[in-house]
Every structure is written in structure tokens, then in C-alpha cells.
Amino acid sequence: MNYIKNKIASATGVVSSLLVNNAYANKYNLPEPADPVVQQIFDLHMMTSLIATIIMVIVTLIVVYSLIVHRKDKGYVPDQNFHKSWFGRWAWLLVPIFVLGVDFAIAKSAHHTLDTIFDEHAEADMTVKITGSQWKWSYEYLDSGVKFTSNLNKDLTPEDEFYLRDVDKPLVLPVNTKVRLLHTTTDVLHDWWVPAIAFKVDAIPGYITETRTEILREGTYRGQCAENCGTGHAFMPIVVKAVSKEKFAEWRDQQVAAAAAAAAEASSDKEWTMEEMMAKGEEAFNKTCAACHQVTGEGVPGVFKALKGSAKATGDVKVHIQTVLNGVAGTAMAAWKDQFNDLEIAAIITYERNAWGNNTGDVVQPKDVAAER
Ligand code: HEC
Ligand SMILES: [Cu+2]
Structure with a gap:
């Protein structure tokens, strides 16, 4: 009942x-x-x-x-002259x-x-470029130069409310501000879809498409990729944090300062130790590369090459650096030179050359990477 x-x-x-x-x-x-x-x-x-x-x-x-x-068994006679x-x-x-x-x-x-x-002349106070990749989103604030990558929050379990709907770094936007969103992708079609705050268009490789948003209320808005983009399609959620204009300016200045500090660190003459590089490299590898090459470095046979014991990851350092900087054309292995600075790439490569029994003993320094760019 x-x-x-x-x-x-x-x-x-x-x-x-x-x-x-x-x-x-x-x-x-x-x-x-x-x-x-x-x-x-x-x-x-x-x-x-x-x-x-x-x-x-x-x-x-x-x-x-x-x-x-109008039932026949009730004797209803159809009107033949309707x-x-x-x-x-x-x-x-x-x-x-x-x-x-x-x-x-x-x-x-x-x-x-x-x-x-489809108003092509719509005014905007700021512009954010959104790039979809298998399987994450990268954001670049064209006005301030702030840029970062937003990955699935892998710490949640199915019991959590926002399992598969949460990220490590949300897109932060100010409220009551006209924001132009430019969409593109590095590989296949994706679609940045946050239904509460913006209409959607496909992100197409080689093209820039455009949407807009003017968020009216502070809060957290969630979305998903709306173009089936491969096996990780369900693992590239979107989180937008809308804050007051003052809070946004504060956040933006912090990001600019942090990026400047990271760039200074990456270009300093410091000689990094094996321990420092392994720690940095493991974190970055598990976040970015393990989606394909797996945390074990064993890859997926026939699809994503194993790095454990791979000739490239244990052979000539220069070739290894080139592969990570420029990718392998015509495969899912992207060029990473624009997403990471020299220090980050040096750390990832040091990690790949010494983890999973690849005990080469090489500690790659940022200047080694800079030399190959
Ligand atoms: C979207 C999947 C994907 C991601 C993410 C990815 N790779 Fe790859 N990677 C590949 C594929 C596919 C190949 C094999 C390319 C080929 O056919 O030579 C490859 C090859 C490599 C190789 C050469 C291996 C060999 O033995 O030839 C290295 C080194 C490598 N990747 C490092 C990385 C690093 C470092 C990252 C993270 C910054 C990364 N990859 C992220 C798919 C990926
Ligand atoms: Cu996608």
C-alpha cells in the first residue's frame, strides 16, 4: 500500500x-x-x-x-456520414x-x-580556452595566462555522492561575468557539457567552437563529456566552481604567482636528487600517463605499450625525452611538451627509467629536457 x-x-x-x-x-x-x-x-x-x-x-x-x-456490444451504430x-x-x-x-x-x-x-558578436569580459583530451580537460584563462589540467578524482568510491563526477582541480569562474568559452580537442570529438550554466557544442580537433556563460549564483556545477570519445569517456567529468568576483581575482593572482614560482624552480640550476625526482615523477605519471600505461607500467597489451622493460624507457635518454616531448605521430601517445615544464618532464622520465625494475640509475635534470626542446 x-x-x-x-x-x-x-x-x-x-x-x-x-x-x-x-x-x-x-x-x-x-x-x-x-x-x-x-x-x-x-x-x-x-x-x-x-x-x-x-x-x-x-x-x-x-x-x-x-x-x-462507442462499443458495438452496447449496440453503438457507427456514423457513416460523419x-x-x-x-x-x-x-x-x-x-x-x-x-x-x-x-x-x-x-x-x-x-x-x-x-x-549563435550570436557571433556577443561581448565577453573574459575568455577561457577548454581543451578536451583522452581523458581529461585542460583549461587556459587567456586573459591571465593561468592554465591547468583537470583530472578525474580517483579517490572516490561508488558509495561517494560524486563518484565519477568529481575532479582534482575544478574550473573556477566569477559570477555575474560574461565568460566566452572556446572549445577544441587534441584527439577526437569531445563535448564540454555543464547543463546548468551553458549550452553545449562539440569540441572538434583542429577547430575552435564557442559557447558562453554568465553564472548567476555562486556554487558548484557539474557536467560530463557529451561525445563518446573512447574507453575513458565516462572518466572525464567537469566541475565548475562559481565564486564572487573578489574571490576569483584572489584565486587567479595565487595561480599566476604559483606558476611563476614553478617556472623559476624548473629553470634554476639546481641538481635534483633521485629521491626528489622519483617522488615528483611518480605523482605526475600516475595522474597523467597511467590512464594508458597503467600504474604498473605494464600498459595494455596490443593497445598501450608497456614501459616496464621497454627498450625506449631503458635505452638512449635523448630518444626517451624526445618521445615524451613530441609524442608518437599517428598513435594515442600525445606530445606532452606544452602540458609540462622541463622539471616535470625530467621527473616523469626519471621515474620511468627507474620504476618497475627499470633500474637504469639515470637522474634526468631539467636542463637535459631543455636541450631537447
Ligand atoms: C592516451 C594514451 C596514452 C597516454 C595518456 C600516454 N601514453 Fe605513452 N604511449 C601511448 C601509446 C599508444 C604508445 C605507443 C606508441 C607507438 O606505437 O610507438 C606510447 C608510447 C610511449 C613511450 C615509448 C614506449 C616504447 O617502448 O616505445 C613512452 C616512453 C611513453 N609512451 C611515455 C609516456 C608518458 C611519460 C606519458 C605521460 C606524460 C604517456 N606516455 C602518456 C599511449 C599513451
Ligand atoms: Cu570526451
């Missing part, structure tokens, strides 16, 4: 969320809009759902009425006119929304 009561309650919830425009919090509906264009899309969705619901109710009532009243009556003649014209009227009512607002979405 309680089960049925609950079912009725949740069905009522769905219907009322369709009928009542501001039942945003309902878990059966689209996410609560936090951007003016998304609000328009949401309103369109509510309007079409309402129209569809009304039509469905009317049609269902007519069908049920006919099933009950088409000769006034309604029978004019219905062929009136019904399509009515349907077209409904279509135009929807098309008018839909066209307005599409116009807003």
Missing part, C-alpha cells in the same frame, strides 16, 4: 513539475538554470512539456470516452491550422533562443 502511495506521490511530482514553472528543485526535471540563456532553454522545455501534456490529456480522454461509449457534417468537412482544415499555430508559438521563442546562442 505504501509502495503504491509513494508511486502516486512521485508521479504527482513529475506532473506538477511539468505544470508548475518554478518547481526547479524537482529531481525529475532538468537542472536548475544558473545562466540567462540556459534559463531560456529551460523555459522552452517547460512550455513544450506543458503543451504536450495538455494535448496528451485531451487525446487520452477522447480515446477513453470512445472506448467506453464526413458530410459541418465538422466532418472543416476538420481537415481546422486541425492542421491549429497544429501549425502551436508549432509557430514554440518556434517563435525557440528561434529567439537560437539567435542568442
Whole structure:
């Protein structure tokens, strides 16, 4: 009995969320809009759902009425001359006119929304370039030069609320600011999709596509890649943290300072020890390279080469450095020179040359990497 009561309650919830425009919090509906264009899309969705619901109710009532009243076993005799009556003649014209009227009512607002979405001259206060790769997102704030990569948070388990929906570094954006989002990818089609704050377009290799957002409320917004981009498609979630303009400026300045400090460290003359490089290298490798080469360095036979015992990872250091800097053309092995500085690449290579029994004893220094760039 309680089960049925609950079912009725949740069905009522769905219907009322369709009928009542501001039942945003309902878990059966689209996410609560936090951007003016998304609000328009949401309103369109509510309007079409309402129209569809009304039509469905009317049609269902007519069908049920006919099933009950027009039964042969009740002696009902079909009207053979319906088409000769006034309604029978004019219905062929009136019904399509009515349907077209409904279509135009929807098309008018839909066209307005599409116009807003494809406005090529839209103003923006700042621009973020978003690059999809198998299987992570990289962000670059073109105004301040801040850039970083956002990876799946692998520490969560299926019991956690945001399992597979959380990242190590979220995209931080200020509220009430017009942000232009530029989309591209380094490999296959991806699609940066955060439904509460922005409409979506495909990210296409070799092209730049564009969307915008103007986040109205502070908070955390989550999304996913919306183009099937390979076996890791489900493991490249998106998290956007919207903060006040002041907090954003503070965060941005911190990032700029941290990047400058890291660059200074990478280009200093310091000779790094094996322990320092192994620790740095292991962290970076597990975060970025293990997706394909695996934490064990054994790769996936036939797909991702093993680094454990590999001739390249134990042979000539220069060739090894070149492979990591420039990738291997025509394979999934990307060029990493733009994503890591010399220190990071030196650490990763030192790790690869000494982990998993690859005991070469080589400690690669940042200047060795700089020489190969
Ligand atoms: C998207 C999957 C992927 C990721 C991520 C990846 N690799 Fe690779 N890597 C490959 C593939 C595929 C090859 C084999 C290329 C070929 O056919 O020569 C390869 C080859 C290599 C080789 C040469 C191995 C050999 O024996 O020829 C090295 C070294 C290497 N990768 C290092 C790295 C490092 C360092 C990282 C992280 C910064 C990394 N890879 C991230 C897919 C990947
Ligand atoms: Cu993707």
C-alpha cells in the first residue's frame, strides 16, 4: 500500500513539475538554470512539456470516452456520414491550422533562443580556452595566462555522492561575468557539457567552437563529456566552481604567482636528487600517463605499450625525452611538451627509467629536457 502511495506521490511530482514553472528543485526535471540563456532553454522545455501534456490529456480522454461509449456490444451504430457534417468537412482544415499555430508559438521563442546562442558578436569580459583530451580537460584563462589540467578524482568510491563526477582541480569562474568559452580537442570529438550554466557544442580537433556563460549564483556545477570519445569517456567529468568576483581575482593572482614560482624552480640550476625526482615523477605519471600505461607500467597489451622493460624507457635518454616531448605521430601517445615544464618532464622520465625494475640509475635534470626542446 505504501509502495503504491509513494508511486502516486512521485508521479504527482513529475506532473506538477511539468505544470508548475518554478518547481526547479524537482529531481525529475532538468537542472536548475544558473545562466540567462540556459534559463531560456529551460523555459522552452517547460512550455513544450506543458503543451504536450495538455494535448496528451485531451487525446487520452477522447480515446477513453470512445472506448467506453462507442462499443458495438452496447449496440453503438457507427456514423457513416460523419464526413458530410459541418465538422466532418472543416476538420481537415481546422486541425492542421491549429497544429501549425502551436508549432509557430514554440518556434517563435525557440528561434529567439537560437539567435542568442549563435550570436557571433556577443561581448565577453573574459575568455577561457577548454581543451578536451583522452581523458581529461585542460583549461587556459587567456586573459591571465593561468592554465591547468583537470583530472578525474580517483579517490572516490561508488558509495561517494560524486563518484565519477568529481575532479582534482575544478574550473573556477566569477559570477555575474560574461565568460566566452572556446572549445577544441587534441584527439577526437569531445563535448564540454555543464547543463546548468551553458549550452553545449562539440569540441572538434583542429577547430575552435564557442559557447558562453554568465553564472548567476555562486556554487558548484557539474557536467560530463557529451561525445563518446573512447574507453575513458565516462572518466572525464567537469566541475565548475562559481565564486564572487573578489574571490576569483584572489584565486587567479595565487595561480599566476604559483606558476611563476614553478617556472623559476624548473629553470634554476639546481641538481635534483633521485629521491626528489622519483617522488615528483611518480605523482605526475600516475595522474597523467597511467590512464594508458597503467600504474604498473605494464600498459595494455596490443593497445598501450608497456614501459616496464621497454627498450625506449631503458635505452638512449635523448630518444626517451624526445618521445615524451613530441609524442608518437599517428598513435594515442600525445606530445606532452606544452602540458609540462622541463622539471616535470625530467621527473616523469626519471621515474620511468627507474620504476618497475627499470633500474637504469639515470637522474634526468631539467636542463637535459631543455636541450631537447
Ligand atoms: C592516451 C594514451 C596514452 C597516454 C595518456 C600516454 N601514453 Fe605513452 N604511449 C601511448 C601509446 C599508444 C604508445 C605507443 C606508441 C607507438 O606505437 O610507438 C606510447 C608510447 C610511449 C613511450 C615509448 C614506449 C616504447 O617502448 O616505445 C613512452 C616512453 C611513453 N609512451 C611515455 C609516456 C608518458 C611519460 C606519458 C605521460 C606524460 C604517456 N606516455 C602518456 C599511449 C599513451
Ligand atoms: Cu570526451
